[in-house]
Structure formats: structure tokens, C-alpha cells
Amino acid sequence: MIPLPASLSSPVKNNPLRTLFCLCFFTFSFLSAQELQYDAPLGGPLLVTGTFGELRGNHFHAGLDFRASVNTPVYAVADGYVSRILVSPGGYGQAIYVDHPDGHRSVYGHLETLAPELLDTVRARQFAEEEFRQDLRFGPAVFPVTRGQQIGGVGNRGHSFGPHLHFEMREQAGDVALNPLAFGFSIPDTRAPAIRKLRVYELDDRGLETGSRTITPQTLRSGNYQVDDTLVVTSRRIGLALKSYDRQNAMPNWNGIFGGNLYADSTLIFEFRFARIPFEETEYLNALTDYADWMENESWFHRFWALSPQQFRAPMPKDTAGPFAFLNQARPQDAKQVESPGSYDGSLVLQPEKPINLRLQTVDFAGNTSELGLVVVYRPTSTAPAAEPHQYFLPAGEASVIDNNDMRLELSADALYRDCFFRYARLPDRSANHLSDVHQVHDYRTPLHGSGRLHLRPVGRIADDLRDHVFLGSCDDAGHLSSNGGDWTEDGRMAANISTFGDYGLFLDTVPPTVEVNYFSTDLRRATGFSIVMDDNVSGGRMNFRGTIDGKWALLEHDGKSGKLIYSFANGDPGPGEHLFELEVTDARGNGTQWQRRFRR
Structure with missing residues (x-):
């Protein structure tokens, strides 16, 4: 200031x-002087559907989105080496990171396919660890690449809602996102x-x-x-x-x-x-x-x-x-x-x-x-603005704690962007599976930076065999539960991090996840694979799963946005005959479902 x-x-x-x-400006302009060392990550015109710094929920868009059809070749933009491959159900889905000798890093997200040598390495690690999620790191000598070398294909994996390439340029030091347009890619505008x-x-x-x-x-x-x-x-x-x-x-x-x-x-x-x-x-x-x-x-x-x-x-x-x-x-x-x-x-x-x-x-x-x-x-007026009703005044730049025995809220010094006239109310709720009053923690329209720590006390004693099934979260108007997780504290309250203000309570979750067929015929002799969908009555918690075919671990690729688990026989064909697929799914509060189906190859 x-x-x-x-x-x-x-x-x-x-x-x-x-x-x-x-x-x-001079520092940033220097980056554009490197433009001759960089080629476009896609062939043909670059069709921009998302810009750097574009406003997104709780974050700025860290790169450029280029529209392209699935499996459109993706190329390394400059000489360097593959330093990381990330595979996850959400986020960038499948992503490749390439480090360049000038100190920059390029990132290619939502890929459907990886270059064969990269895919083989990922698959080997997935089978060795029996885990779909992977975060692999490499040194310069493992996967060197040259400018224009194909490293993958465009996809729709992760938190993507249409085929495109999410492309970033970063500083290797600190892994800081830079505007890719500074690197000289030709995009008429x-x-x-x-x-x-x-x-x-x-x-x-x-x-x-x-x-x-x-x-x-x-x-x-x-x-x-x-x-x-x-x-x-x-x-x-x-x-x-x-x-x-x-x-x-x-x-x-x-x-x-x-x-x-x-x-x-x-x-x-x-x-x-x-x-x-x-x-x-x-x-x-x-x-x-x-x-x-x-x-x-x-x-x-x-x-x-x-x-x-x-x-x-x-x-x-x-x-x-x-x-x-x-x-x-x-x-x-x-x-x-x-x-x-x-x-x-x-x-x-x-x-x-x-x-x-x-x-x-x-x-x-x-x-x-x-x-x-x-x-x-x-033009001044004699009418002063009405005082905003509130229960607490929380100054920005200072740590704050509110504790009334049933509710405790802890905020760090940087949690508020400006002074807050904090509103709080407690509403009794004795609905099924509601184990506390509803605590109205200020207003969801006020931003909370990072997270606060919220502690809530149940209204009565909870049986020992149900304590692990309790979570701190919220319930929307349609009755759908959203979990922030939570752990019991020594004083008998449950504590969890919250990223927004709003209405919170303690809830009981004893409902196991569901499993439904997306495509899974009992006769798969001409099929390339099968897919099923897992779902839970509570959002916000991670679900764990494990699938086997005839008792051997099966690689199920997880699409987080749809809940699909996809199996490809290219990743392991059990061969002709009758086979048994078994799946175990467990939600964040320990509720489990076992599901199986026999099929023929």
C-alpha cells in the first residue's frame, strides 16, 4: 500500500x-527472446479455448487450453527430458512434464495416450505397486526428448470436460507458471x-x-x-x-x-x-x-x-x-x-x-x-450506512479463535482478506444421521483464504462402533451430504479443515458405495474391455478400490469426474474361457462394497 x-x-x-x-517487464520480456527455441505442442492452427490467468474456482488457469480431437499428436516444444509423469483420476489426468536446458519446464495435461516407452514405464510401476495413481520422477538420462518429438496424444482425462490439450510453461526454480504466449507460439489475435x-x-x-x-x-x-x-x-x-x-x-x-x-x-x-x-x-x-x-x-x-x-x-x-x-x-x-x-x-x-x-x-x-x-x-448524504449485524469482529491480518464449547473455529493470520463482521448461529436439527446442531459459520459468499479449522461437538453420546463413521460436513437443500472428513479430539469434539464459510454439522455415514454396470456383458469375446461406475452417497471423500480377475490384480483406470472404472484387455487378457472379476470399494468412512461378475473370453 x-x-x-x-x-x-x-x-x-x-x-x-x-x-x-x-x-x-524486462524480466518477462526476456522470456519472449527464447521464442525461436520453441515449437507449438500441436500441429496446425492452435485453437485457444482457455487463456493463462483465466478465472476459475479458487485458482487462476495456469496455462493455455487448445481444442483438438482425441489422440491428436502432442509434441515436445523444445529439447529436454521427461522429468515427471503424473497419472490421477482428477486434475490433469495423464500429464507429462518436460524440463528444458534454459531453466523452463513444459507441461502437457489430459493426455489420452503416452509415447510407448513412457506408457511401458507407467504400466510397469502400476503393476508393481498394484496402484492406478502414479507420480513418477526421472533424471535427464532416462527419457531425453528433442524438439518436435511426439510424446503423447490429446485426451479428455482428469478434470476435463471435452477433448483438449492443457499446456503450461513454468520456471523450473519454484515450479512457477508463466504465460505460454510469451514463448512465441503463433496464435493470430x-x-x-x-x-x-x-x-x-x-x-x-x-x-x-x-x-x-x-x-x-x-x-x-x-x-x-x-x-x-x-x-x-x-x-x-x-x-x-x-x-x-x-x-x-x-x-x-x-x-x-x-x-x-x-x-x-x-x-x-x-x-x-x-x-x-x-x-x-x-x-x-x-x-x-x-x-x-x-x-x-x-x-x-x-x-x-x-x-x-x-x-x-x-x-x-x-x-x-x-x-x-x-x-x-x-x-x-x-x-x-x-x-x-x-x-x-x-x-x-x-x-x-x-x-x-x-x-x-x-x-x-x-x-x-x-x-x-x-x-x-x-455527493455526501446524512444517512449513514446501517451497521452490519454480527456476533464477532475478526480483523484481517490477525489469527482468530472463536470457541463456545460446542463450536470452535481457528483462523490463521492470512485467512481473511479484509476485516470481517462475523455472523454465527446454531440451529437444532434432529434429522436422521444428523449428530449435531447445524452451525451457521458466517457466510459462504465471503472468501476464506486457505482453510480454517472447525471443531464441532455432537449433541449426545455416539456408540463406539459408529465413531469411525462420523464426519464433519454439510448438507445441501436436496439432502446430499458433502464431507470434510474429521478426527476426534481429546475434548470430545470432531475437528476438520474447511475451505469455505457456510453451514456445518456432524453426520453419520453407514451407507456403502454403489457399483453399477456401464458396459460389462457376460460375453466379452469380441470386446476390448469393460467399465463400471462406483458412487457414494457422500461427496468429498476419496474412495479406494481394488479389482482382480481370477484372483490377480486388474488395472482399472479411474475417471474421477464420472466415477468410471475402465478395464482394457490390452493391459492384461486372461485368455479364452470363463473368468471371475471381483471388485472391492471402500469409502472414506470405512463402508465397503464387494461386487463380482463372471464373463467369457
Whole structure:
């Protein structure tokens, strides 16, 4: 956060943040000088369906998504070696990591197929450990690759909902995600971003929202945007946000923007660019967006001020204290129009009856820019905002503990982006399998950074043989249970980590998982394999499974998004005759199901 100077003389010169901006820009621009060493990971046009820094649930998108059909060849973008192969039911599904001699790393996710020598190594480890999930690491001499060598094929595995290649570039040091567009891949883009909505927030002196309004701007012939009428606000402090999207030439997808700027008259106040995102900082997305609107409507607004200013500063080349390269570049404002609040986070502090001209810009990596212009004036009112009802005040930047014997909540010093007027209520619930009251832990529309630790006490004694079947979680309006797990504490409460505020309780789970046939005929003589689906009445907990054919371990490939377990005879054909497949599935609370079917080959 930066004190506002008293005048606008030389508003950019000698500004320390401008120095940081230049250093970061130079460092990032140096990456693009390596572009001749890199080829595209796919042949033909690169069809972008997801951009770097695009807003996703609790994280920024760490790469580019390229649309392609299943088994489209995937190539190493530069010389190097395969340093890692990751196989999992979710996430990237099957992914290959290639380390390059210049200190960068390329990542290829959601692959359907792997190059034969890579697949053979994965299969050998899976059978040796009798485990589908694998995380294999290699040194430089094991699997060297050359630029343009095929290493796999496009797929739809993991947390993917359509065939595509998820492609990343990273720094090997710290494994930090970089914008792949800086490496010179040819993606024609002459389209400027579209600005759909403007949101104006009225803020109190703490920076907390007292109200907001959403405006649809007018589109001008130039392609830019404006708000025709002067906006009158009744708070001296305001914040602005835009709903804006970008498109490349070859695809109609509405993708995420690369960056944005906020100007007061001619002075740059705030800017951000998605150039470099450490994974450990990616959750700070929730401080740069309208988290409540995402939770309620699944729509994204980019804030043009920082809820957590200490996290949004321009990092020096080797500084990872701030998550994004040249983010939160504050600039001084005209002292005649803006009164200094003593510190600065990108919000605007206005003087009464002094109109201010504002311009908000969104930009893409190719340099296309869209601009929205508006005029704002502050007119004080004698009506003070109503105090927000609450039971506790939790200051941001300090660890907090709330304990009323039945409920205990522990929050670390960085759990809140801003001060919180914390609301709490307890509602009795004696429904079947509900073992505690429902504890309303603040509001799910308030972001919680990382996790908090929640302890809940049951309303009565729980039989010893049921204690392992209890979990801390939530229940939605349809009655579906979601688990956060949990462990019993010495004082008789159950404790678990929670990643959001909301309504929580203790529940009993004694229902075993279900197994259903997806494709599994009793006559498989002409089949290439079979598939079944496992499911559980409680979401959020990992299920373990083990399958055998005639008593020998069977490799079942697990698709986490559908619950499918897929067996291919290419991974082990028992040969002609009658065979017995047996499956055991266990949920996170120890409930088990055994299922079997005989088939003929």
C-alpha cells in the first residue's frame, strides 16, 4: 500500500513501483527472446479455448487450453527430458512434464495416450505397486526428448470436460507458471476484449462494501464503451470492477483477459497483468474478483483494486512475495480531486462535488485494448450506512479463535482478506444421521483464504462402533451430504479443515458405495474391455478400490469426474474361457462394497 503524494508533478518519474514494473517487464520480456527455441505442442492452427490467468474456482488457469480431437499428436516444444509423469483420476489426468536446458519446464495435461516407452514405464510401476495413481520422477538420462518429438496424444482425462490439450510453461526454480504466449507460439489475435458489465462498489473507510450497482455500458462505434450519465455515489470511497472477456481470431470462445488498467483523468492508478503465477499464491484470485457473485451466479468480475494489498505488489525478478508480475501498480491522483486516505489499495477516495473522469481498460496479450469511460461524482448524504449485524469482529491480518464449547473455529493470520463482521448461529436439527446442531459459520459468499479449522461437538453420546463413521460436513437443500472428513479430539469434539464459510454439522455415514454396470456383458469375446461406475452417497471423500480377475490384480483406470472404472484387455487378457472379476470399494468412512461378475473370453 502506497501513501498518496500531495501533487501530480512528475506522476510517474521516480515512482518506486514504476521501477518495479520496469524490472518485471524486462524480466518477462526476456522470456519472449527464447521464442525461436520453441515449437507449438500441436500441429496446425492452435485453437485457444482457455487463456493463462483465466478465472476459475479458487485458482487462476495456469496455462493455455487448445481444442483438438482425441489422440491428436502432442509434441515436445523444445529439447529436454521427461522429468515427471503424473497419472490421477482428477486434475490433469495423464500429464507429462518436460524440463528444458534454459531453466523452463513444459507441461502437457489430459493426455489420452503416452509415447510407448513412457506408457511401458507407467504400466510397469502400476503393476508393481498394484496402484492406478502414479507420480513418477526421472533424471535427464532416462527419457531425453528433442524438439518436435511426439510424446503423447490429446485426451479428455482428469478434470476435463471435452477433448483438449492443457499446456503450461513454468520456471523450473519454484515450479512457477508463466504465460505460454510469451514463448512465441503463433496464435493470430486481432480482436479486442469485450466489456460486458461495470460494477461500482461504495466502500466505508475500512474498505468494506456498503452497496453496489451493476451497469451495462453503451458500445461506441469505435468499439470502445462508455457510461453516458454521470454516476453519483454517496460514499467518498469507491471501487470498480469489470466483467470482460477475450477472444482469439480462430475460436468463438469467451476467454479470460490478460490484464487491465484504471486511469483517473490521465493518471494510471491501478493495473494488472497475468504473466507469472506461483501456484502457492493462486488462491488470491478470490481477492481480485467478486467472490460473492461467483458463488451465487458463477460469473466473474475483475476488481480494479486489491482486497489484500499486501499480497498484490509488483515482485522483483526473484521475489515471490506477490503472486502476479506487475500487479497493483498504484499511481498518484490529483490532490484537487482525490483526498489521501493515508494508504492506497487501488480504491478511489473522492472529494465532495468534484467530478472525476475514469477510464478502465482491458487488454489481451497481443496488445488489443478495449476502454470504458465514465464520470463519477461524490455527493455526501446524512444517512449513514446501517451497521452490519454480527456476533464477532475478526480483523484481517490477525489469527482468530472463536470457541463456545460446542463450536470452535481457528483462523490463521492470512485467512481473511479484509476485516470481517462475523455472523454465527446454531440451529437444532434432529434429522436422521444428523449428530449435531447445524452451525451457521458466517457466510459462504465471503472468501476464506486457505482453510480454517472447525471443531464441532455432537449433541449426545455416539456408540463406539459408529465413531469411525462420523464426519464433519454439510448438507445441501436436496439432502446430499458433502464431507470434510474429521478426527476426534481429546475434548470430545470432531475437528476438520474447511475451505469455505457456510453451514456445518456432524453426520453419520453407514451407507456403502454403489457399483453399477456401464458396459460389462457376460460375453466379452469380441470386446476390448469393460467399465463400471462406483458412487457414494457422500461427496468429498476419496474412495479406494481394488479389482482382480481370477484372483490377480486388474488395472482399472479411474475417471474421477464420472466415477468410471475402465478395464482394457490390452493391459492384461486372461485368455479364452470363463473368468471371475471381483471388485472391492471402500469409502472414506470405512463402508465397503464387494461386487463380482463372471464373463467369457
